Amino acid sequence: MDNEKLTPRSENFSEWYNQLIQRAELADNAPVRGCMVVRPHGWALWENIQSALDKRFKDTGHVNAAFPLLIPMSFLQKEKEHVKGFSPELAVVTHGGGSELEEPLVVRPTSETIIGYMYSKWIKSYRDLPVLINQWGNVVRWEMRTRPFLRTLEFYWQEGHTAHATEKEADEETMRMLEVYTRFAIDEAAVPVIPGRKSDTERFAGAVRTYSIEAMMGDTKALQSGTSHLLGQNFAKAFEIQYLDENNTQQFCWTTSWGLSTRFIGAIIMTHGDDQGLVLPPKLAPIQIVIVPIYKNDEERGKVMLFIENLKGELSSFRFKVDDRTEVTPGFKYNDWEMRGVPVRLEVGPRDVEKNSVMSARRDIPGRDGKKILSLEGLSGEISNLLKEIHTSMYEKAKAFRDSHIFDPKDYEELKSTIEKGWAFSWWCGDGACEAKVKEDTKATTRCIPLDQPGGKDNCIVCGKEAHEKVYFSKAY
RNA sequence: CGGGGUGUAGCGCAGUUGGCAGCGCACCGCGUUUGGGACGCGGGGGCCGGCGGUUCAAGUCCGCCCACCCCGACCA
Incomplete structure (x- = not known):
């Protein structure tokens, strides 16, 4: 542990981010450049993300399976856009068991190819469809610059892979899962996100269309926080994923894939x-409530600890922890648990024992303003409400911040200055050249064409030609 | 791979004209403390990134190498 304060967010955002991860013990750097160790507190958060998402996957008819880490190199090469997109960042295994392999194996950067291969074996008839499989696993992409959670060589995620009889069904699946991610982000993580379609240049290698949820971070940069791809028949054709329809005719399947990774932890941070x-958002926090006992001597300690012991039943429906360390002071514990993001703290001292109450403090409102005395009477209900209130207030605060940093620049000059202070929401003709110009001039890229469009048409912010959609331009992680 | 920077205790750093390797935090022990990051006393911990050179003597000077960080090109 470390007594120093964090570098303030406003002073150096990325330094603040790195220090927070270390001090909150979410992750640590591994001996290999660009790899990280997810520490217990970080992994517990990931487990809660997993179960929240997994429930939503199951509720929408999906099942889990596990596909292998190693993929024959030749598989990647079967879909030409896919291999083009991924070959620069592949980790390749050339040796095994002491001798050179006949065919190099790639460590999966994503599993479309090997899953496509298996689907072609499994799918024979329209009766086999749809196939709705998800896998929780890890993938490796050899990135040049890395940052904990946001971009690491190896990361953990889930990837759903589905096969359908018709384009319509595949399209519906793609949108359904985009919606699942959106609901998860808002309802579980209190992260406001904008669901939308990616531009052609930002599209997943091998997809027909890519959708994403985009979130605004505290420095106004955008973070793609989850993606859903309509793969069309690209992979079906490359891997011969075919079925016989009702008329006894061979048809190619329509496939989708969708993923959300440990990057989402970065989004929460x-x-x-x-x-x-x-x-931490209360629904995902590994510890929702921390109880800090306060006492001056052994006699007081005895009373306070007994009081806390009796409190445990009342709190059984929450994830809570009693910090009974004797070697640090209460003040230290406050700071310590605040660093770790615990949503609610209950301070219990002799005064509370006497009055049959506890002092609550909410993480999202630091200091005295967030403190409130709670009576033991109906404590469980009070805390339940408090956690809900914290969730809502975190969401509203983040949304207000985001909305106040989205601008509608009047012209291209204004767009350039807008990028320095937030996102630009502008009409765009869809031409990649305009996108490239913005990137060249401002380093901002198109983040997504939101599903929610104003309608009508206007002039492209870059070239002035007719535009039918608005897009977000922003710097991104 | 280009530009910049840093390597000295777990972390953050100091180390002068070359002369016993130090400080703060953390860690261990004892005591006093405990409602917003306690204090005192006593301890443990080092291949000074590596290799070579200059020198009676190198953390310090010279050469080469390595690693990591920041900025760019690439990206969930």
């Missing part, structure tokens, strides 16, 4: 975190 450290 950078959406909610403050100068005191991490702020």
Whole structure:
């Protein structure tokens, strides 16, 4: 542990981010450049993300399976856009068991190819469809610049892979899962996100269309926080995923894939975190309530600890922890748990024992303003409401921040200055050249063409030609 | 791969004209403390990134190498 304060967010955002991850013990750097160790507190958060998502996957008819880490190199080469997109960042295994392999194996950067291969074996008839499989796993992409959670050589994620009889069904699946991610982000993580379609240049290698949820981080940069791809028949044709329809005719399947990774932890950190450290959304927080006993001597300690012991039943429906360390002071514990983002703290001292109450403090409102005395009477209900209130307030705060940093520049000159202070929401003709010009001039890329469009038409912010859609331009992680 | 920077205790750093390797935090022990990052006393911990050179003597000077960080090109 470390007594120093975090570098303030406003002073150096990325330094703040890195320090927070270390101090909150979410992750640590591994001996290999660009790899990280997810520490227990970080992994517990990931487990909660997993179960929240997994429930939503199951509710929409999906099942889990596990596909292998190693993929024959030749598989990647079967889909030409796919291999073009991924070959620069592949980790390749050339040796095994002491001798050179006949065919190099790639460590999966994503599993479309090997899953496509298996689907072609499994799918024979329209009766086999749809296939709705998800896998929880890890993938490796050899990135040049890395940052904990946001971009690491190896990361953990889930990838759903589905096969359908018709384009319509595949399209519906793609949108359904985009919606699942959107609901998860908002309802579980309190992260406001904008669901939308990616531009052609930002599209997944091998997809027909890519959709994403985009979130604004505390420095106004955008973070793609989850993606859903309509793969059309690209992979079906490359891997001969075919079925016989009702008329006994061979048809290619329509496939989708969708993923959300440990990057989302980065989204949580950078959406909610403050100068005191991490702020976790109550539904995902590994510890929702921390109880800090306060006493001056052994006699008081005995009374306080007994009081806390009796409190445990009342709190059984929450994830809570009693910090009974004797070697640090209460003040230290406050700061310590604030760094770790625990949503609610209950301070219990002799005064509370006497009055049959506890002092609550909410993480999202630091200091005295967030403190409130709670009576033991109906405590469980009070805390349940408090956690809900914290969730809502975290969401509203993040949304207000985002909305106040989205601008509608009047012309291209204004767009350029807008990029320095937030996102630009502008009409765009769809031409990649305009996109490239913006990137060249401002380093901002198109983030997504939101599903929610104003309608009508106007002039492209870059070239002035007719545009039918608005797009977000922003710097991104 | 280009530009910049840093390597000294777990972390953050100081180390002068070359002369016993130090400080703060953390860690261990004892005591006093405990409602917003406690204090005192006593301890443990080092291949000074590596290799070579200059020198009676190198953390310090010279050469080469390595690693990591920041900025760019690439990206969930």
